[in-house]
Amino acid sequence: MTSKPPTARIRKSPEQVRSAVHQAVVDLLSDPGGAELTIPAIAQRAGVNHTSVYRRWGSREALLADVVTTRLERDWPLKDTGSLRGDLTAWVEAGVASIRTPEGRLLVRAVALSMPGTAEAQGERTQQFQRRIRAIERIRERAAARGEDAPPLEEILDQLIAPLYLRAIFGIDPPASGYPELLVDRLLGTPGGPSAPTVGRS
Amino acid sequence: MTSKPPTARIRKSPEQVRSAVHQAVVDLLSDPGGAELTIPAIAQRAGVNHTSVYRRWGSREALLADVVTTRLERDWPLKDTGSLRGDLTAWVEAGVASIRTPEGRLLVRAVALSMPGTAEAQGERTQQFQRRIRAIERIRERAAARGEDAPPLEEILDQLIAPLYLRAIFGIDPPASGYPELLVDRLLGTPGGPSAPTVGRS
Numbered sequence: 001m002t003s004k005p006p007t008a009r010i011r012k013s014p015e016q017v018r019s020a021v022h023q024a025v026v027d028l029l030s031d032p033g034g035a036e037l038t039i040p041a042i043a044q045r046a047g048v049n050h051t052s053v054y055r056r057w058g059s060r061e062a063l064l065a066d067v068v069t070t071r072l073e074r075d076w077p078l079k080d081t082g083s084l085r086g087d088l089t090a091w092v093e094a095g096v097a098s099i100r101t102p103e104g105r106l107l108v109r110a111v112a113l114s115m116p117g118t119a120e121a122q123g124e125r126t127q128q129f130q131r132r133i134r135a136i137e138r139i140r141e142r143a144a145a146r147g148e149d150a151p152p153l154e155e156i157l158d159q160l161i162a163p164l165y166l167r168a169i170f171g172i173d174p175p176a177s178g179y180p181e182l183l184v185d186r187l188l189g190t191p192g193g194p195s196a197p198t199v200g201r202s
Numbered sequence: 203m204t205s206k207p208p209t210a211r212i213r214k215s216p217e218q219v220r221s222a223v224h225q226a227v228v229d230l231l232s233d234p235g236g237a238e239l240t241i242p243a244i245a246q247r248a249g250v251n252h253t254s255v256y257r258r259w260g261s262r263e264a265l266l267a268d269v270v271t272t273r274l275e276r277d278w279p280l281k282d283t284g285s286l287r288g289d290l291t292a293w294v295e296a297g298v299a300s301i302r303t304p305e306g307r308l309l310v311r312a313v314a315l316s317m318p319g320t321a322e323a324q325g326e327r328t329q330q331f332q333r334r335i336r337a338i339e340r341i342r343e344r345a346a347a348r349g350e351d352a353p354p355l356e357e358i359l360d361q362l363i364a365p366l367y368l369r370a371i372f373g374i375d376p377p378a379s380g381y382p383e384l385l386v387d388r389l390l391g392t393p394g395g396p397s398a399p400t401v402g403r404s
Contacts, residue, residue: 112314112371129372157374158385162364169314169367170331172359183360186388 012048014056020046021053025067029106039063065128068111075104078135084143084150085188091135092160092180099168108168133161151187159187214250216258222248223255227269231308241265266312267330273309274300280337286345286352287390293337294362294382301370310370335363353389361389 012020024046028037039060043050057063076094081087098104111132136156143150160183167174175182185191214222226248230239241262245252259265278296283289300306313334338358345352362385369376377384387393 109314112311125373129374132372154374154377157368158365159361159388162368163360165371166359166364166367170334171327172331172356175356186361 017048017052020048022067026103029110030102064110068107069131071107078138080142084148085184087139088160089180089184091139092183095164096174096179099164105168105171108165112169155187159183219250219254222250224269224272228305231312232304270309270313271333277306280340282344286350287386289341289344290362291382291386293341294385297366298376298381301366307370307373310367314371357389361385
């Protein structure tokens, strides 16, 4: 009687390796036992050789960053609603929906985990940050193309992105309703009302 | 010729152990080589037995949380300026000064690292979060005692704490001047001007 070969011995295509490794990261992040998130542990769970993981991603931080970027881009899609206010509200709505799920919270927390901690790695942190804000940059570009005056990136960072990240990190649920609209009103001012306080905006 | 005994063999008082272990965590967090932050590595650096570290703190997350709380309370002192606006501005000023230093950024990043990742650990996350916001609670209580109407905690979370955390995590410098005042104006409304958009505030 022959048994199925163990998963680890099936030769996987590069795309299968990527998918298995990504899933293993998400599984280990979600592990109720608080499994250690090391490359050997990830490789074992994915049924691939840990040398392939090192070869492909180089470091745990780079792997986490790849998983996070891929998943968050899938889960926080970028809608074109025809206006800056609509685009930002839709983006925050997707973010709020995502951080209401355990996987979404884990992914945002993994962004922080994937940040290289040393002063020397500031270039890498900036690069990862720029990948995380690509969606916001596109929303600002579309606004400019429509002739709308979009707030500076740093204001969007402080007022829309920061609250979602902090809530995901600490597991603090956003208010049950109206939260995306509230954050966008704080940023852009209430529709028809006075603008919010700002610096450096023309 | 006799040589000095190695550091590891000097018997330390509990307070010396705590201080050496805390310093070892900060040193390892700052290590340009990106040293692994494990309990054995921390214990070795501190010159103490790793079993003492496990006995005293229980887990790496609890140790990180202790280091972070101790250092941030030291670095972000709580001034009584006589008004809610003044107290909040002073608190943000201390936070901004702290995240302009490499150690301050590392400590804030360590808060995120020290968060237990599992859904089951929500109680522990909430507890750590409550330790982190104790200063804000005290500022709100003082405002209430003065008869001032302080914003709900969640607004302070979104508008004052979240931007500092996100900037520390990604290493994005706050604007060079006027930043604490700007964040507080966004939260409380410009002095003498209209209130900022809000929900659930009476």
